[in-house]
Amino acid sequence: MKQGTARTLRAFAIELGIYALLVTGYFFLVLHLLGGWLYGLEVHHRYTYAGVAILLIIGQAVVLESVTTLLLRLIRGRSE
Amino acid sequence: MFFPISGAHISPIYLVIVGFLVGILGGFFGVGGSFIAGPALRLVGLDWNFAVGTDLAHIVGKSVVAAKRHRALGNVDLRLGLIMAIGTISGAEAGAQLIQMLKRAGNVNLIVSIVAIVVYLSISAFMLWESQKTLRSQKRRSSKEKVKGAIAKRDKSAFGPTTRAIQRLKIWPMIALPTSGVKAISLWMILLVAFVGGVFGGFLGGGAGYIRMPSMVYVLGIPTHLAVGTDLFEIIISASYGTLTHAIKGNVDILIALVMHTGAAIGAQIGAISTQYFAGPKIRLAFVPLPLIGAAIVIYTLFTGHKL
Numbered sequence: 001m002k003q004g005t006a007r008t009l010r011a012f013a014i015e016l017g018i019y020a021l022l023v024t025g026y027f028f029l030v031l032h033l034l035g036g037w038l039y040g041l042e043v044h045h046r047y048t049y050a051g052v053a054i055l056l057i058i059g060q061a062v063v064l065e066s067v068t069t070l071l072l073r074l075i076r077g078r079s080e
Numbered sequence: 081m082f083f084p085i086s087g088a089h090i091s092p093i094y095l096v097i098v099g100f101l102v103g104i105l106g107g108f109f110g111v112g113g114s115f116i117a118g119p120a121l122r123l124v125g126l127d128w129n130f131a132v133g134t135d136l137a138h139i140v141g142k143s144v145v146a147a148k149r150h151r152a153l154g155n156v157d158l159r160l161g162l163i164m165a166i167g168t169i170s171g172a173e174a175g176a177q178l179i180q181m182l183k184r185a186g187n188v189n190l191i192v193s194i195v196a197i198v199v200y201l202s203i204s205a206f207m208l209w210e211s212q213k214t215l216r217s218q219k220r221r222s223s224k225e226k227v228k229g230a231i232a233k234r235d236k237s238a239f240g241p242t243t244r245a246i247q248r249l250k251i252w253p254m255i256a257l258p259t260s261g262v263k264a265i266s267l268w269m270i271l272l273v274a275f276v277g278g279v280f281g282g283f284l285g286g287g288a289g290y291i292r293m294p295s296m297v298y299v300l301g302i303p304t305h306l307a308v309g310t311d312l313f314e315i316i317i318s319a320s321y322g323t324l325t326h327a328i329k330g331n332v333d334i335l336i337a338l339v340m341h342t343g344a345a346i347g348a349q350i351g352a353i354s355t356q357y358f359a360g361p362k363i364r365l366a367f368v369p370l371p372l373i374g375a376a377i378v379i380y381t382l383f384t385g386h387k388l
Contacts, residue, residue, distance in 0.1 A: 050327035
């Protein structure tokens with residue numbers, strides 16, 4: 001039982017580390033590139049901005065959920 | 081990090097941490113967590129309107145992640161969630177109108193604050209009483225027949241007889257919720273619960289998950305795990321609607337929401353998975369402090385005049 005918990009925690013820590021790296025890359029690449037475009041959209045085309053905002057947050061949610069699930073599967077699979 | 085839409089300078093690490101904490105709460109309790117995220121955004125200097133709108137956008141993303149995880153665990157009743165979304169959205173509009181009416185009549189802050197404090201304290205007191213009573217009776221009854229495995233979705237509640245009496249009310253049309261194990265319940269009762277939650281959301285701000293989740297358990301008789309998952313699914317729809325209307329009014333900084341959501345995505349999964357290891361009454365007992373935090377924020381606002 002304790003061994004199982006330790007394995008889960010280790011897998012989780014590895015997952016967090018990889019996730020943090022991915023997210024840092026994401027901040028500097030994607031958000032930096034999107035910032036100016038989204039700002040322009042918010043100022044000049046408010047309705048389009050609203051639609052894009054919803055799509056972006058849902059899209060990010062789906063992608064991040066898949067990434068974390070995949071990471072968990074890979075790490076757990078390897079540690080077992 | 082500079083966010084050009086709201087013109088704010090906020091550390092992305094701070095946003096990720098706030099998102100992570102709110103994500104855990106959301107995944108575990110099925111709430112949006114706006115009573116924490118809103119003040120946390122205000123704390124770093126974001127304008128009130130941006131804090132509300134941006135928080136709603138981040139709630140959409142977090143709820144997608146948590147609801148997907150809950151759905152994989154069999155904790156989402158899609159039919160119930162869709163019906164509730166209709167009631168919540170109309171309730172939120174009614175709540176917003178109510179605020180406008182009270183504003184015209186004067187004394188809006190005092191009335192809203194007193195209502196909020198009474199409601200929050202009542203929910204906390206009731207859930208504390210009910211969950212402890214249920215846990216005590218379960219302990220007496222099943223010292224021998226312990227629930228096997230971590231998942232204990234069969235939900236016992238000390239409020240069960242009242243819930244069953246509500247379910248017996250034959251107000252046409254009656255519908256079945258097989259996923260939630262409810263054989264028949266009036267559609268109006270579901271809409272009413274969602275509408276009341278929506279009114280409180282529009283009236284007090286935020287998603288009002290701390291009212292809707294307990295109502296689903298006690299009034300509709302939905303098992304706690306399913307109430308959490310279904311509420312999250314319902315929040316996706318109602319918070320998306322809220323995000324759209326706020327974005328059109330210029331109250332959403334989607335870049336802040338995206339950064340917050342990177343933390344929330346992982347927090348929501350941890351919260352959702354954790355529900356597997358707790359029985360319904362224990363989740364309800366752990367829920368008790370949440371409305372108290374809401375009440376504390378309202379009391380602070382009432383006495384200091386500062387909106388957190």
